[in-house]
Amino acid sequence: MSYLMPPRVPRKVDLPPRQALHAGATQVLVVGGGPAGIGAAIGAANAGAEVVLVERYGFLGGNATAALVMPLMSFHNEVKQAVAGDTARLLPPDHGEGEPVVGGVLWVLLDQLVRRGAAIRPSLETGYTVPFDPELFKLVVYELLINHEVRTLLHSFASDVLSLPDRVRAVFETKSGPLVMDADVIVDCTGDGDIAAAAGASYDIGRPEDGWTQPMSLMFRMVRFDHEEFAAYTRAHPDQWRGVHGLWDLVRAATDAGELDLPREDVLFFATPNSGEVAVNSTRVTEVLGTSVWDLTRAEFTAHHQMAQIARFLRERVPGFADSYVVQSGVQVGVRETRRIVGEYQLTGDDVLTARKFEDAVARGAYPVDIHNPSGRGTLLKRVPRGESYDIPLRCLIPQGVDRILVAGRCISGDHVAHSSYRVMPISMATGQAAGVCAALAATQRRQPRDVPVSAVQRALRAQGASLL
Numbered sequence: 001m002s003y004l005m006p007p008r009v010p011r012k013v014d015l016p017p018r019q020a021l022h023a024g025a026t027q028v029l030v031v032g033g034g035p036a037g038i039g040a041a042i043g044a045a046n047a048g049a050e051v052v053l054v055e056r057y058g059f060l061g062g063n064a065t066a067a068l069v070m071p072l073m074s075f076h077n078e079v080k081q082a083v084a085g086d087t088a089r090l091l092p093p094d095h096g097e098g099e100p101v102v103g104g105v106l107w108v109l110l111d112q113l114v115r116r117g118a119a120i121r122p123s124l125e126t127g128y129t130v131p132f133d134p135e136l137f138k139l140v141v142y143e144l145l146i147n148h149e150v151r152t153l154l155h156s157f158a159s160d161v162l163s164l165p166d167r168v169r170a171v172f173e174t175k176s177g178p179l180v181m182d183a184d185v186i187v188d189c190t191g192d193g194d195i196a197a198a199a200g201a202s203y204d205i206g207r208p209e210d211g212w213t214q215p216m217s218l219m220f221r222m223v224r225f226d227h228e229e230f231a232a233y234t235r236a237h238p239d240q241w242r243g244v245h246g247l248w249d250l251v252r253a254a255t256d257a258g259e260l261d262l263p264r265e266d267v268l269f270f271a272t273p274n275s276g277e278v279a280v281n282s283t284r285v286t287e288v289l290g291t292s293v294w295d296l297t298r299a300e301f302t303a304h305h306q307m308a309q310i311a312r313f314l315r316e317r318v319p320g321f322a323d324s325y326v327v328q329s330g331v332q333v334g335v336r337e338t339r340r341i342v343g344e345y346q347l348t349g350d351d352v353l354t355a356r357k358f359e360d361a362v363a364r365g366a367y368p369v370d371i372h373n374p375s376g377r378g379t380l381l382k383r384v385p386r387g388e389s390y391d392i393p394l395r396c397l398i399p400q401g402v403d404r405i406l407v408a409g410r411c412i413s414g415d416h417v418a419h420s421s422y423r424v425m426p427i428s429m430a431t432g433q434a435a436g437v438c439a440a441l442a443a444t445q446r447r448q449p450r451d452v453p454v455s456a457v458q459r460a461l462r463a464q465g466a467s468l469l
């Protein structure tokens with residue numbers, strides 16, 4: 001088996017001009033239906049705008065469903081140290097009692113998920129992470145969008161954006177051929193900043209020293225896992241499991257025997273709301289860029305090969321997995337980091353780690369700096385001061401020098417270190433909601449997003465239950 005490599009000598013050719021179907025106009029157009037896009041669409045609708053949400057896949061949820069990224073990471077600050085009991089053995093270590101720093105749309109979604117048994121309500125016991133079922137997640141999101149009168153178009157990949165005198169026009173590639181949609185404001189929730197980049201916004205990629213981003217990981221679900229047997233093993237080998245990851249000795253033995261060939265020294269997996277099931281986050285493909293189709297292709301080949309190795313390792317060497325098997329892998333490899341659009345402010349790692357506050361805060365985060373090594377083994381984890389949270393200013397959602405476009409989710413403006421914290425799904429949903437509200441106010445007041453008074457955005461966000469200090 002082999003995959004296509006990029007041409008050695010890049011050569012560009014012209015394409016013939018073409019026509020596109022005009023699919024209509026809206027006040028707020030949200031591109032990308034992941035956590036940020038869901039937050040943006042509902043935030044904008046609640047702020048009184050007409051909203052259209054367009055997504056490239058045939059379902060919603062972004063990484064939560066397409067890449068099987070489970071669970072929602074903790075969105076609580078940590079006040080005091082918890083005691084990890086048996087029930088917490090598949091949960092993150094060092095978690096303490098805390099308060100939520102994200103509210104709004106996230107909680108509306110959570111309520112619906114919990115009501116259906118599709119998620120476990122965040123608590124000290126669960127380390128404030130939220131395991132959820134990805135299939136029911138999709139269903140709940142459909143219902144929320146219908147209830148908020150958000151019109152949705154699936155199977156449509158945004159390929160370009162054009163600036164009109166008083167509007168902005170997005171171009172989509174679809175099975176019906178190319179189509180365009182006009183909007184007063186677009187909220188770019190593509191994770192990759194595709195729209196902002198196409199509009200000419202500047203962006204950074206990767207760490208400053210060599211431009212490498214965090215690695216990609218293909219996540220997968222394994223069933224027929226025997227939790228009791230695994231818990232007995234970790235009780236007998238307490239040095240071999242830290243909450244959600246470990247098994248160092250077994251990994252080393254399998255590596256030495258030539259059964260595992262991974263750039264990581266441990267295995268990481270999470271409980272789900274379904275008994276006998278775990279979500280495994282242990283493949284790691286380094287030195288690949290999520291904005292390169294060549295790298296993405298190579299990453300899929302590599303990650304699927306790694307998944308087969310890990311599943312066999314778990315079955316053959318890890319107590320509790322003897323009868324287990326893979327029921328599902330992500331529709332695509334999970335991409336942690338690509339473009340960080342340069343906005344009117346760039347959040348820094350220092351802002352995150354000193355829990356900095358801003359006058360124009362529109363979202364908050366408390367998740368640690370969490371950098372999976374872009375070029376090898378190891379993960380850097382640095383915590384926000386206990387009991388604290390950092391602010392995300394509205395300026396991080398406004399691309400420098402570009403009109404009528406806001407960014408939300410993992411492509412907002414920040415450095416490599418800050419990104420490793422604000423990229424997680426609850427915070428992405430919060431920046432999405434903030435961008436949606438700002439877009440709605442810009443559209444209804446006929447202003448540029450940067451001219452909307454931040455106090456109006458904050459007022460509307462608070463009215464929607466968002467968590468701001």
Ligand SMILES: Cc1cc2nc3c(=O)[nH]c(=O)nc-3n(C[C@H](O)[C@H](O)[C@H](O)COP(=O)(O)OP(=O)(O)OC[C@H]3O[C@@H](n4cnc5c(N)ncnc54)[C@H](O)[C@@H]3O)c2cc1C
Pocket residue numbers: 031032033034035036037054055056057060061062063064066067069070071072073156157158159189190191192194216217218219281333334335336408409410411423424425426428
């Ligand atoms: C392996 C891995 C593990 C992770 N673990 C966790 C975890 O345990 N908990 C946690 O909270 N976070 C975790 N994260 C981080 C988190 O999943 C993402 O950072 C988060 O989903 C970002 O949300 P988003 O909405 O900005 O982007 P995404 O979730 O990537 O959503 C973007 C959406 O836009 C769509 N899209 C993209 N481009 C286009 C286009 N051109 N046109 C139309 N649609 C487009 C995509 O299909 C997708 O639906 C993990 C990430 C990875 C990769």
